[in-house]
Amino acid sequence: MKKIKYAIVYLNIEPNYAKLHNLPVKLPILAEDFYKAKNENKIPLDIIIRGLEAQINVKKDEYYSSYLVYHYYEMFKQLMNKEDFELAYKYLLKAKEILHDYRFHFYSGLYYAKLGNEEIAELELKQSISEKKDFAYGYFELGNLMYFRKIYDEAVDYYIKAIESDKEFSLAYLKIGDIFAENGRYEQAIENYFKVIKLDSQFIPVYQRLGVIYNQLERYKDAYLIHKKALEIDRNNYEIYYNNSYSLSKLGRHLDAIKNLEKALTIKETDFILHELSLEYKNIGEFIKAINAEEKALKLSSDENKNLIYLTLLKLYTIIEDEENVIKNYNKLKNTDLQIPSKSLLMFFYLSKGDIENTEKILSKLNKEGLFLSLPLRLDKIDTYLEKLESYTDLAVEKALLESFDDDGMIDAKILSEKLSENGLKGEYIGWLKEPLDKTSKLKPLGLKVIINALYLSGFNYGLSERVESTLSKYLWKDNYGLAFSKVLLRYYQNRVFGEQSNLENFIEEIIEEIKDLNYKFSKIISEYETYILDFDSILESNMKTFEDALYIFLSAMRFDLSIEEIENQKFKNEEVKDLIMFVAKLNRL
Template sequence: MLIKAIVYLPLKPDKAKRLNLPVKLPVLAEDLPEILDENHIPVNIIIRGLEAQYEISKDQYYKSYLIYFYYEKVKEALNENNLTEAEEWLGKVEQLERDYRYDFFKGVILSRSGDYDQAEIFLRSSTSKNNYFALGHYELGNLLRSKKEFEDAILEYKKAFESDKNFLLPLLRIGDCYMEMGEVRQACDFYQTAIQIDPNFAQAYARLGVAYNILQKYDHAENSLRKAVQIDKTDYLSLFNLSFTLSRLGKHFEAMHILKDLVEKKPQDATIMNEYALILRKLGFYEQAKDFIDRAFEINNNDPSLNYNRVLLTLFVDKEEAIRLSEKLSSPYYEKMEDLITFLRQWRPVDVPDFISDKVKKFKPCMEKGEINVQKLVDLLENEDRINMVKNGILPATDTEIDTVQWLDIVMFIILASNDDPIKMEKNVTKVAVSLYGSGIMLAVAITLMRIFLHISAHGNFDLQSFVNDVVTDIQEYHWQFAKRISELENESFSLEELHLNGIKKGSDFLIELLKVLSIDITEEDLYLIEDNLMKEIYLIFQPIRR
């Protein structure tokens, strides 16, 4: 038998300990020239030297190091998802010794191969041989979770964490199990525990943000997701989730900017592009919205919901093209779009009440082919900082917190002036609200006012429960908290004397009170109780429409 020449490379004890190497490292003489930098010795060279040394001496000291580096190669192969190579290195371990680590890696390889039953046998064997092996309990938990055996998985994750309190991934996975079980609040508890231990645990913040979104605790979701992306700026999924959260909070411009940046970074992601198109529509940028939804459709034309959004956004730019595209929609999207198109075809304009006609006519010159020219509109308004910017052709693309009754009469007049076409009405109302206010709450208020008009015009009366059922889901897209206030009206009863109709300052409060007023049968004598001129005027506008 040919015996290979071995040389021994002396290492300083502290360095040997740090690198988990013997203080006298056996190296094949033929490999010595390759060691150019003693601070980095290739693993393959270490293994060849240890193999040669153990072949000669059968020394348990060198054997333990050799097994260790075999396992390093197993881990390296698993990281590259090369299961064949991992199996080959594990076979070398098997020839020397089978301990809890062997069973662990064998279980991991089998799990990656899809043989879950055999994988579970080896992983359970590993943890039975070493009950304090945190990684073993963790991988067993992962396996059980993949089999939807959540309760058993949680037990293993808890054992993993108890074995190593610095190992926080088990807490994250426990939260994931509870999320999959639909127990979102319990999931939050474990994500929060992980964050308390490590305040920079980005994944836990990201998961917590998603959980809060599900619970509709959007303020908390915003805080968690902002923290996640602050720690990990490459966490594009959390940025995407943050854009959803911000939109529900009425911070549409910030959501738009995030999605625009994500579209630039991930130009082939149809999901991101779809959401970007939808928020462009929400802010009144209809032509850009159509451009991006078309690009999303080119990337993925097999998504029925994306295809529906494409038809919907096209409707705001080219109605005839939208009708043609709608014929290719699959059920139930075809039926949904057909209902909308039928509504538009059957729509009949409402006569503007005489007492308000002069005010409405004042805004007609601001419209070109039925669509509002915002700069002409703001020329009729008194100077304010935002108004002045719009007059100069600048739309401030930042969110405000404006919540006011100011200009709500103008929004109502624009609704009346646009009422020959509901599509143009929505476009005009959106552009006016975005330009005048720049706030999600006032955009939601303006859209709700328009939906009241459409509801009464279509039904000939106002039924609060029917209205709430029709609009709440849509209004949530603009401002979730305001939509929640609307939905809560279903559970209340009202009398005119109990309403607070005077001195209303906030637009959101005004719309809530308007809904209450519209749900009450008011006599001519009752009108004298309404001292708020704007409330009385808008109520009287709706009266002739109600049949």
């Protein structure tokens, strides 16, 4: 009796499924695989190959042979992705034995490219396109090979040939865009990326690339609009939320940036997202939330990122005056390349606590680095300076502020609103303090005197000055330009109080990067300040309707260095303008 070599059954495949997966409508399956294949939603590749191989062994058939070759190449691709190169090559040779055509040379090219043998890879890929002149994927992979070898002109030529062979080949436009982007030719990159969108409006990677380029070009509104479109397509892509938060932050929309970072974290929790979220919380005065986010980032971070996180934590704990954690994070940094900024923060912490002895010990080391050279003289007469700062305050505002601090040393905005009214102060801004944070950002610089007086009252307490500025600007102006402008006032106050006395040019150099992170438009004004300097008559007549107006006046006041007497003897059209000018003058003469 003749021994049975194969027991083959034929599985009927629904025609649409067969067409989609390149299968014969009567698929030969080994009997031993039949029940498994029948119960699978998708028939495993190894079962398909075993059945087709058995069919060909029983009877050579061109129809089934073509399907077998196709699935050999599918198995080759799977094994290449798994980096099982030896077995992948065996399937390549199996396909060649049945049908030696352009595909063998194409996949051989991919094989040798993966192994790093670029010369043979190039020869094989060129052989594939010589055998099939309109083979778009052959041109595309040659383009990829040249791109990898940084032969950009040839890469572009091959990508263009891929497009000429297949007008719908969107990936070729994507790669051309990548080459232009890599070489700083951003407008040409953008042009090609939009060609991809025209062909496939749902292709998320192209939106990601456009967002990155727009951010690099400082076209933050365009980046935001691209991210918005991407999120309409895919609401579960953490990278888009993260990149969008960057765009929103530069536009001054920090509350929206926070929402995007929080959403990104629900999808994927990473140290860099947590770190950025911490910085955004800090921007709006949510210091405890900032610390919690940064502590989580620390647990997830690699060793190379830890020191930056330690420094951020040191600053945050200095601001809230948590001695145990200040010392803990300082000790992590004291022998690193971040020891100078960490020493400065430790010095500020001791100064905030009124510990002059430890302040002076650290200050002497910082003085040797050329830092805070005037501060020792101020510490010798610190009571005199504190009295002078207190004398600058408006008594009604001072009283309202002092009655508004809670047990944690934070200002309660609603109580402050009530106390300002009780002390005879009037103005639209008093109602703003009671409004929720998600209200529209205020674009008028009203209530400046509240922040100015709060800074005077913070004295030499670094942490307190950081807390009152962030809290008050958040509750007064909610977001946008107000946060950036109040940060300018804070840095100016700290610069003057701690004795640095930087001139306008140096002061701008010191703050420009921080302001750029808070509001790009504001930073542009600051960096081009000469264009915006006002003469004194213009200042006197200014209504200061916007924060941009306030910034022009502040920069002009720094440039002119007016005396207190000159300001007092002039009539200002707007009292807020006078408060701002006087703030600059008083601190210059501290």
